[in-house]
Amino acid sequence: MAIVLSDLQLLLDAAELGSFSQTAAKHGWTQPQVSQRIAQLESSLGTRLFSRHRRGAEPTAACLAFLPAARAALEALADGREQLGVGQGLPKLRLACLPSLAGVIFGPLLRKLADAPLEIRCDTDHSPQILQQLLAGTLDIGFVLQRPAVSGIAQEALGESPIVAVVCATHPLAGERGLSLRELAAHPLAPQRWGDAAEDLVRRLRPLRQSNSPIHLLQPATAARDLALWHGYVAFVPRLAVREELAQGLLHELDLAEPELGRWRVVMAWRGGKRRDAAKERALAAARQLARDWRVD
Numbered sequence: 001m002a003i004v005l006s007d008l009q010l011l012l013d014a015a016e017l018g019s020f021s022q023t024a025a026k027h028g029w030t031q032p033q034v035s036q037r038i039a040q041l042e043s044s045l046g047t048r049l050f051s052r053h054r055r056g057a058e059p060t061a062a063c064l065a066f067l068p069a070a071r072a073a074l075e076a077l078a079d080g081r082e083q084l085g086v087g088q089g090l091p092k093l094r095l096a097c098l099p100s101l102a103g104v105i106f107g108p109l110l111r112k113l114a115d116a117p118l119e120i121r122c123d124t125d126h127s128p129q130i131l132q133q134l135l136a137g138t139l140d141i142g143f144v145l146q147r148p149a150v151s152g153i154a155q156e157a158l159g160e161s162p163i164v165a166v167v168c169a170t171h172p173l174a175g176e177r178g179l180s181l182r183e184l185a186a187h188p189l190a191p192q193r194w195g196d197a198a199e200d201l202v203r204r205l206r207p208l209r210q211s212n213s214p215i216h217l218l219q220p221a222t223a224a225r226d227l228a229l230w231h232g233y234v235a236f237v238p239r240l241a242v243r244e245e246l247a248q249g250l251l252h253e254l255d256l257a258e259p260e261l262g263r264w265r266v267v268m269a270w271r272g273g274k275r276r277d278a279a280k281e282r283a284l285a286a287a288r289q290l291a292r293d294w295r296v297d
Helices: 005-017 020-027 031-045 061-084 099-112 127-136 181-185 196-208 221-231 239-247 278-296
Strands: 050-053 056-059 092-097 119-124 141-145 153-168 189-191 234-238 251-253 263-271
Touching: 005 020, 005 031, 005 056, 005 061, 020 031, 020 056, 056 061, 092 099, 092 127, 092 278, 099 119, 099 141, 099 221, 099 239, 099 278, 127 141, 127 153, 127 263, 141 278, 153 221, 153 239, 153 278, 181 196, 189 196, 189 221, 221 234, 221 239, 221 251, 234 239, 239 251, 239 263, 263 278
Parallel strands: 092 119, 092 141, 189 234
Antiparallel strands: 050 056, 141 263, 153 234, 153 251, 153 263
C-alpha cells in the first residue's frame, strides 16, 4: 500500500502532541479519521507506531526511529515546491564548509556573488561528510581544511593562515612583546581545535599552568573568539578567522617568543566533470578572488 505524504505530517503531529484528538483538532478532522489514517500508515509500514492509552498516544520505538525519515521526506517535498516557485529557472548552487569557516567564507563570498543570476544554499558539516556529499552529487562546492586527495574530487588550495594568540584590547597582555607560553598559561585559555597541532599545544600548556584548571579545546573558532572578546581569555585561533576583529582593534594579536604554533590550510573542493557549469565556475572564480583578498590583507 502506498504511503500518502500528508499522512507523514499527521504522524509527526501525533508524535509531538501525544494525542490523536489534538492532532485531529489541528487538522480540522475527527479523532476517528486520524486513528484510521495512522492505522493505514502502520499497515503500510508493517509495524506499530503508537501505543494507545486513555491519556493519549505514545510513539513506539519504531515510530521514533522512523520520524527523521518522515521529516526528511516532507522537507524534500517543500524544497521541491520552492524550486518551482520563487527563483524558478535560476541556477541553484549548494555550498558547504566547516563551521569554523562559515564566517570567513559564506558572507564575503555571497557579497561577491550578490549580482550573479543564481541562488545559493549554504550549510556546514565536517570535512569527510562534505567530500562524501560532493561525490554523491548533493553538493556543488565544499570548503574544507587540507585533506588527502580523493578520486573524482578536484581540490584547490585557497590560502594558509597561521595560528595566533589573541586577546581583547584591554587584556593585561595586550601590547607585551616576546611573550612565552608560560606567561600565557597564567591566564584563562581558549584554544580552537584546528587540528592535531592543537592537541600538542594543550599538552605543552597544561604543565605550565599555576593551577589544575582545565584547558578546553573549542569548536568553532567563533567560540574561542568570543571568550577572548568578552571574558578575558587568551584565544588560539587562525588569524583568518578573526581578521575583521583584528582590523577593527577589537582583538589584539600577541607577540610570542614561540615558533609558529601551526597553520590552517583552506581548500576548495568540487566534483570534476566534462560538462561546463557556468554557475559553478562563477562561484569558483569568486572564491579565488576572495583568497586573493586574504593575501592582500
